[in-house]
Amino acid sequence: MAEESQVAFETAPTPLETAPAPLEARRPREVSLFWRTFFLLALLLLGCFAAWLQTFRALEFEPRVLQSAQQIASLVNLSRAALVHSDSIARVSLVKTLADEEGVRIAPREPTDSYQAYGTDGLTRGVSERLQARLGADTIVASEVNGSPGLWVGFTIDGDPYWLLTDPSRLGLVTGRTWLIWLGIGAALSLTGAAVIARLINNPLKKLSLAASRVREGDFSSSRLNEAVATSEIREVNIGFNRMAQRLSKIEQDRALMLAGISHDLRTPLARLRLETEMSVEDPQAREHMAADIDQVNAIIDKFLDYARPDHIRTEPVNLNQVLDAAIFALGNDPNLAITLHVPPDTMVMGDGVELQRVFSNLLENAQRYGREPVTGVCRIEIAAKPKDDWVLIKLRDHGKGVPPEVLSQLTQPFFRGDASRSSAKGTGLGLSIVERAVQHMGGRFAVANSSTGGLAAHMKLRKFRPKAAKGEDKTPPASVPAPRAEDTQTAAQAT
Numbered sequence: 001m002a003e004e005s006q007v008a009f010e011t012a013p014t015p016l017e018t019a020p021a022p023l024e025a026r027r028p029r030e031v032s033l034f035w036r037t038f039f040l041l042a043l044l045l046l047g048c049f050a051a052w053l054q055t056f057r058a059l060e061f062e063p064r065v066l067q068s069a070q071q072i073a074s075l076v077n078l079s080r081a082a083l084v085h086s087d088s089i090a091r092v093s094l095v096k097t098l099a100d101e102e103g104v105r106i107a108p109r110e111p112t113d114s115y116q117a118y119g120t121d122g123l124t125r126g127v128s129e130r131l132q133a134r135l136g137a138d139t140i141v142a143s144e145v146n147g148s149p150g151l152w153v154g155f156t157i158d159g160d161p162y163w164l165l166t167d168p169s170r171l172g173l174v175t176g177r178t179w180l181i182w183l184g185i186g187a188a189l190s191l192t193g194a195a196v197i198a199r200l201i202n203n204p205l206k207k208l209s210l211a212a213s214r215v216r217e218g219d220f221s222s223s224r225l226n227e228a229v230a231t232s233e234i235r236e237v238n239i240g241f242n243r244m245a246q247r248l249s250k251i252e253q254d255r256a257l258m259l260a261g262i263s264h265d266l267r268t269p270l271a272r273l274r275l276e277t278e279m280s281v282e283d284p285q286a287r288e289h290m291a292a293d294i295d296q297v298n299a300i301i302d303k304f305l306d307y308a309r310p311d312h313i314r315t316e317p318v319n320l321n322q323v324l325d326a327a328i329f330a331l332g333n334d335p336n337l338a339i340t341l342h343v344p345p346d347t348m349v350m351g352d353g354v355e356l357q358r359v360f361s362n363l364l365e366n367a368q369r370y371g372r373e374p375v376t377g378v379c380r381i382e383i384a385a386k387p388k389d390d391w392v393l394i395k396l397r398d399h400g401k402g403v404p405p406e407v408l409s410q411l412t413q414p415f416f417r418g419d420a421s422r423s424s425a426k427g428t429g430l431g432l433s434i435v436e437r438a439v440q441h442m443g444g445r446f447a448v449a450n451s452s453t454g455g456l457a458a459h460m461k462l463r464k465f466r467p468k469a470a471k472g473e474d475k476t477p478p479a480s481v482p483a484p485r486a487e488d489t490q491t492a493a494q495a496t
Helices: 033-084 088-102 122-135 176-216 232-280 284-307 320-329 353-370 405-410 431-441 486-495
Strands: 105-108 115-117 140-145 148-157 160-166 316-319 337-342 348-351 379-388 391-397 445-450 456-463
Touching (some): 232 284, 316 320, 316 353, 348 353, 348 456, 353 431, 353 456, 405 445
Antiparallel strands (some): 379 391
């Protein structure tokens, strides 16, 4: 076996890449229900918030124009009245006080002064028009005088022209920074609320999805949903799901019990028939054929018992090389069987040693029966494995005729039989169903596909064993099946 394992077969450079679609095909991009609900709620809230901001700005514009014009007009009228009714000495003190305390500067207006009209947007134009309406048509509102920026208002006192300079922020709407802060706070609160609402809506659906996946895998005991939730609709769904899971569990138990009982009860009459055949049938050829038929019925009963086996499997580290050696050794010495291995040494996977050997025994038996080359009648089986991330990818392929593409998806269904080219031998149609169930219960995935170079290929993904080096704890010893003797293994390999 060691010498045979070193021999590379023709497809060895890419043993797992010929048809990786069943297990490696990428799923189309999909968005979970939580994120879809969250994004829809977020868009709705942000749209409403933006509409509210625009409405607020539109409703604020007219009152702000009127208020700003009134304040500036009042400031101009008060300054004019104060200057008119004060003497020359008090007027100088008044101008200085206005400049220091109120930030208002009053200066004579010269004919040579150059200015820029204050009317760059709707707000300033509205304020300018209202100031001219209140203070007179000769009132000038400027944003710059002689190169000095500010809010300049030109008015007259007893026919003398003056400039009044004040802070231009009196006319400003809410600044962009303030709007940005408000928008950020509103968006944060809206998104938080959307996330909470989406989680409340989708959490029961997520639990239902997880429970449904456990039922699909045959784990009925841990799929029970809470029947005491506050929402009546969700409570009714949970109650209905629990009742459905209970009935499915009972049906599965009854089915397994029936298969096991029937298979067990058939053992006794078959044993009597075998004994009667050996003792009563004189013709050696007829006795041999009858014994072969009885052995075939026994094999069918074994398949029923394997299929009715309990679903729960305890996984532990398993040496894949030892499992394969034991499964190959069990095939015996068939001169028309050639098996080639391409498995790294000491490959460890998580699984059940006995179930994993049963998996490979079924696959090898299936390939031995149906995977013979049409011309030579020789069955060439190639087994390859390689680690990838947290998994070990395994491929077992033959070089037979393969199967029609339309029946590939049905090969793992219980009691399904393929076309005549793969049905020359008699069986139950449970082999691949047993394999798929066992691999799924060990946390892996299984699929079959036609190989690109001919024949049928079985693909498996098993979890890779990662030892934990914890202080003060012993590593769990790997579980494995009893390895055959070295000389027996070498004999079986040479027979291939």
